Amino acid sequence: MITATQPTTQNTAQAPAATPPKTSGLATDFQTFLLMLTTQAKNQDPLEPLDSSQYASQLAQFSMVEQQTRTNNLLSGLSSSMGSVNLEELTRWVGMDVRTASAFQFDGAPKTLFAQAEPAATNAVMVIRDNAGTVIDRIAVPKSEAEFVWAGVDGDGNPLPKGSYSATLESYDGDKLLSQKLASAYNKVKEAQSSDDTILLTLENGQVVSAAEVTAVRTGA
Known part of the structure; x- marks a missing residue:
């Protein structure tokens, strides 16, 4: 037996925000190097300025340190994104009830099924199958409804055993089959x-x- 029900609003989960990467030791060394280079340029003897080749060498070192600092920050961000954030993303799914168009687990309690008949349909039938794909029951349902409660019994009203089942909504125009849609369940x-x-x-x-x-x-x- 299947009973049509009114749809209800469901809750959605949100992933937590990622933690910004911390400043590395290399970044501190870079700041020290920059301060030393600036101080050297300010305090050089005007009559005996710093040799241009040495100054160019120090600028090259400055550029290399700056580039390494940026690379380390980028790698740190990527590591955080690929590590803790994804782990948190996976963790939040476990234990949640998700609705998908797939087979469902029947535990003996009535099961809510979701499916919508074709707009052109004149009638609709919900087909219940067991885990082996054997048809257990065919139940006429209102074509205008999209949410149904399956009682978990066979065509004679006998309770079915716990296990995995699936439901397919067949839409008909008279005797002509328009479509078959796998119903969704939690x-x-x-x-x-x-x-x-x-x-x-x-x-x-x-x-x-x-x-x-x-x-x-x-x-x-």
């Missing part, structure tokens, strides 16, 4: 990992989905 995130600049989420039913597939997030129960 699953708890058990693990999050980064792979090739993509965050992969392992759900409670063992499925792995991309964070880009998530359409809503709420605090896990």
Whole structure:
């Protein structure tokens, strides 16, 4: 049995701000070097000025120290971005309930499913399948609704065992099938990992989905 429900507003999580990199020891040495060079230029003997070749050498050293300081600051920023920030990004996913168009874990309690029939549809049917892909039930649902509660029973009203199931919404124009859409449902995130600049989420039913597939997030129960 499936009951249509009113949609509810979901909470979204926000990633914490990154901590700015600290000043390195090289940056302090650079400031000291700059002060010494400036003082030397101010206090040189006008009658015996600093040899131009030595001055050029010191300017070259000045340029090298400045460049190294900038490089170190850049590397420090990249390290922070690729390390702690990404770790915090992954950590915040674990334990959250995410909504994706995928199979869902049924724990014995009614499950909310999300799907929208085609605008041209005259009727719609929600098809429930078990983990092996076997059709468990076909339930007529209101074509104008987009949120439904599945009771977790078969066509005869018998409670189904806990496990992984999926639901597909079929839209019909009379007897003509217009489309089949995999319904969305909430699953708890058990693990999050980064792979090739993509965050992969392992759900409670063992499925792995991309964070880009998530359409809503709420605090896990």
